[in-house]
Amino acid sequence: MNKFIRSVGFALKGLRYAFITQLNFRIQTSAACVVIALGLYLNINTQEWHWINLCIALVLVMELFNTGIEALVDLVSPQYNKLAGHVKDVSAAAVLIMALFTLITGIIIFAPKLLLLFHAA
Numbered sequence: 001m002n003k004f005i006r007s008v009g010f011a012l013k014g015l016r017y018a019f020i021t022q023l024n025f026r027i028q029t030s031a032a033c034v035v036i037a038l039g040l041y042l043n044i045n046t047q048e049w050h051w052i053n054l055c056i057a058l059v060l061v062m063e064l065f066n067t068g069i070e071a072l073v074d075l076v077s078p079q080y081n082k083l084a085g086h087v088k089d090v091s092a093a094a095v096l097i098m099a100l101f102t103l104i105t106g107i108i109i110f111a112p113k114l115l116l117l118f119h120a121a
């Protein structure tokens with residue numbers, strides 16, 4: 001049990017590191033809070049919540065992996081190295097793909113509800 005609590009502590013340390021050092025992680029966390037608030041306000045259904053939760057979790061997980069990979073590249077290759085650059089670029093591309101998927105999912109779920117709301121007003 002002690003080992004488990006220690007592991008959770010290390011994971012929280014990782015979260016704290018990403019939050020403090022990565023502007024993108026802070027932006028993504030704030031955006032997630034806004035989306036959750038919007039979901040509550042617009043009373044989205046269970047299935048829609050599943051998609052939103054999945055997107056939020058995956059964007060944050062991708063950003064955490066990206067942060068870890070960046071740190072590892074800086075450790076292994078502090079000097080300019082073409083391959084090191086590719087590793088960082090590919091890692092950033094993974095975050096971008098997930099962010100685009102999330103944006104599209106958000107539009108599919110929220111746009112019709114927001115349009116209805118504005119039309120009703």
Ligand SMILES: Nc1ncnc2c1ncn2[C@@H]1O[C@H](COP(=O)(O)OP(=O)(O)OP(=O)(O)O)[C@@H](O)[C@H]1O
Binds near residue numbers: 073086089092
């Ligand atoms: N050691 C390196 N060798 C070659 N190119 C690098 C190296 N480090 C960074 N680069 C290039 O510079 C880009 C930006 O790198 P950087 O480490 O600033 O990433 P970042 O995404 O801006 O990180 P952060 O989110 O911490 O600001 C990389 O995507 C890569 O193309």
